[in-house]
Amino acid sequence: MFAFVFDSYLDDTPIPFRPPPWVSIVAVVALTLTLLLAIFIYLGVWLAVIATLSAVIAFGLWLKVGYRAPISRRALPGHVLLIIALLVHGAEQLAGGYAAVVTAAFPGLVQPANVITDASLALSLSLSATVIWLVGGAFAFYQARVGGYIILLLAVWGLAFPLSHVALPLLSGTAPWWIPGMASGAFAVVLAFASLRSILHPKIRSPQA
């Protein structure tokens, strides 16, 4: 009697999942904006500035090399090595007390003073970020454009974050010259630079090239 309620124009013809390419731009902007705001709220201005700078550069590079054609799977080994390098970097920061150094360096910027702790840094920049980097790697394997953006973001972040350790004593008069994370950061910078260089190379950049 009420069968008409379930009637529709839908059938079971196979339909491939093919959203228009511009959806990936919307996804990248929405996800990045959310992440940047979370970094600002939970980790403070200093890390939010570095993350925003990295995201803007990565977005520009992605529009140039990874949007029209997906980034090749050949970029994946470098991506995985960089994830490991940043985990080691996070471990060095945790051991050396990076959070305390940043809080002491910018007492006016990082308010309240406990906004960054060693535990919150480890949870966000090492554990949670690794989830995003690994998911990005899986997306990039299937040549989803968002995966290409995450690969570029990791490469730029792998350069910018360790390099910010060098900028810290220059920008703050109170920061020590040796910042926890500098030793393993040097290795991450070299790896990120090599990874970025290989991604921007035409053969790695796109499977069609």
Added chain:
Amino acid sequence: MTFKDISYFIIAAIISVGFTMHLFHTADLLPTLIIGFCALGCGIVFWLFTSFKHPTDPALLLPPYLITAALLMLHIVEEYIFDFGPMIAGITTGIWTAEKFLWTIGFFFPIIWISGAYAIARRNQLGGFVSCFIFVGMLLGEPTHLLIFPIREAVLHGGGYNYFPGMWTALAPLITGIWGISIIVTEARKAKRAESVA
């Protein structure tokens, strides 16, 4: 067995024994049995019988491995937020604090298994070992978050069957782990069949 095979087996055995001993000295018998025996022990046996001689095609193995690794890391995030380390110490005689858990399971352990993704991409035999250890570990180890830890907590401290840290994300990496195991078994069978025909 070639010299290379033996070398890779020795490296895998050293990682397994070293990590299991570290777990036993810090986290007590229960996590040692789950990670050391289930994941590493059974993983190494599974590896020897499947992808040890014929590493699985990275194009097939890498997707489930990367997704499993991501889901496992998400699981570790849940465990860390809700104090898995001290909670485990409460149901064993282990000395795991939140900090000790972070160092062992948050940093050291992921460095090993994310290196596995690199080894898989390069079709290195150690990639086979790490993938077997992770996939078998997800199959045998993760259900304990629902079937053993909360029950032991209830038996020791009362209060009935309740949430135990890591519970909500425990079975997610098991799904992709089983996907990975099926690929390793299917590909090993194909390789053995091809070898016997040749």
